[in-house]
Amino acid sequence: MEMLTELTKRASKHFCRIEDKGRFGTFNYVVMTLVGKSLQDLRKGTPQQHFSMGTAIGCGIQTLEALEDLHGIGYLHRDIKPGNYTIGRAELNELRKVYISVRGLKSSGSIELRIDGFSEFVREEQERWSEPIYIRGLEWRILASSIEADKSNIYNEESSFNDLEVYLCCDRWSGNKAWECQADVTLRVVAQKQGVRDIVQQNSGSFGAEFLKSNYPVFCQFATCDMLDPEKGFNEDDTIILQADVELLSVKLSRK
Numbered sequence: 176m177e178m179l180t181e182l183t184k185r186a187s188k189h190f191c192r193i194e195d196k197g198r199f200g201t202f203n204y205v206v207m208t209l210v211g212k213s214l215q216d217l218r219k220g221t222p223q224q225h226f227s228m229g230t231a232i233g234c235g236i237q238t239l240e241a242l243e244d245l246h247g248i249g250y251l252h253r254d255i256k257p258g259n260y261t262i263g264r265a266e267l268n269e270l271r272k273v274y275i276s277v278r279g280l281k282s283s284g285s286i287e288l289r290i291d292g293f294s295e296f297v298r299e300e301q302e303r304w305s306e307p308i309y310i311r312g313l314e315w316r317i318l319a320s321s322i323e324a325d326k327s328n329i330y331n332e333e334s335s336f337n338d339l340e341v342y343l344c345c346d347r348w349s350g351n352k353a354w355e356c357q358a359d360v361t362l363r364v365v366a367q368k369q370g371v372r373d374i375v376q377q378n379s380g381s382f383g384a385e386f387l388k389s390n391y392p393v394f395c396q397f398a399t400c401d402m403l404d405p406e407k408g409f410n411e412d413d414t415i416i417l418q419a420d421v422e423l424l425s426v427k428l429s430r431k
Contacts, residue, residue, distance in 0.1 A: 178277060179207070181248050189241035189275050210274050211264050215257035234260070237273035245277070249426040251312025252277070283422040284308040286343075288317040290415045294403060297321040297339070310423045313356065317417050318342040339364075339402045343395040343419050345382065355383035357424040362395045364402070364409050365416040371408030374399055395419075 182190045191208040198204070214234060218226055226234065238260055245252055252259075252275070259276040263269020288305035290296050296303065296319075305317040320340045343362050357380065364374040378395040401407050402415060409415060 178248065178250060178282070182244060185244065185248070187241075187244040189237060189244060189273060190277065191274060208274075209264060210261040211270070212262060213258050214260045214262070214273070217262065218257060233271070234273055238275065241273065241275040245275070249311070250277075251426060282311060282424075283420070284310050284315070286315060286317050286419045286421070288319060288417040290319055290417070291413065293410060293413050293415045297403060305417075308421075310421055311356075311426050313346050313423070313426065315419070315421055316344050317362070317419050318344050319415075319417055339400075339415070340398045341376075341396065341417055343421075345394050355381060356426045357381050358394065359422045359424065360395050361420045362397065363418050364399060365418055366408050367411040367414075367416065368405075368408030374409070 179190060179193050183192055191210065193205060193207055195206040196204065212220075218224060225231075238255075241260075242252060242255070261274045261276065263272040263274065286305050286308055288303065290303060295301075300321050302318060302320040307314045307316050309315075318341070320342070341362060341364065343360055345356070359379045360377065362376045362378075366373050374397070376395055376397040382394045399409075402409055405411065
């Protein structure tokens with residue numbers, strides 16, 4: 176919503192306009208410009224299933240203009256494909272105008288990672304990644320890692336304890352080193368016993384691809400211990416639940 180509002184203020188011509196918005200009962204609604212067929216459907220509908228050179232060049236110029244406008248307000252689009260571009264409607268004389276779809280480019284989101292069989296996870300010193308969510312085109316995941324640390328120098332030669340290290344990682348897999356963002360994040364181990372509070376780590380500030388830890392861009396992290404003990408209130412049926420909330424305030428793209 177805020178993205179389209181900003182684009183409308185800038186008179187960006189390749190994005191749908193917000194005609195109306197509001198709330199009806201328990202539902203929020205947005206009325207936007209109606210568009211025509213996607214470039215993918217148009218290409219498949221041609222006799223040779225490809226555009227002419229002139230059409231392809233014209234579409235290419237407009238698709239790049241749309242991306243430039245999007246980058247100009249701090250958003251990345253990680254799903255560039257013909258199916259996410261459309262033309263306008265004939266009744267508006269917009270058959271030669273290209274629109275880009277920005278559905279799914281949200282500014283906030285939540286992640287959850289459930290570690291079943293937690294005792295084996297700790298014993299085998301494993302690591303586990305959550306499924307990704309995409310916020311302004313950047314990929315966010317939770318990484319959980321079990322570390323068995325030898326503490327013989329403090330206790331005795333046979334003494335050790337198990338730690339759970341939790342990380343919130345951003346844009347791990349793309350290899351892109353040309354971005355920086357500002358975000359508010361909350362990372363937590365969820366309490367599963369009444370009267371026990373979540374273990375919470377919060378972070379707010381700037382973060383970029385150059386801030387690396389063990390080759391992972393890590394925005395927020397913490398370590399815990401004694402997670403195996405059900406009496407601590409975090410381990411129920413040998414399952415640990417990790418959650419993260421992300422609100423992305425801005426994204427800056429390098430011109431390098």
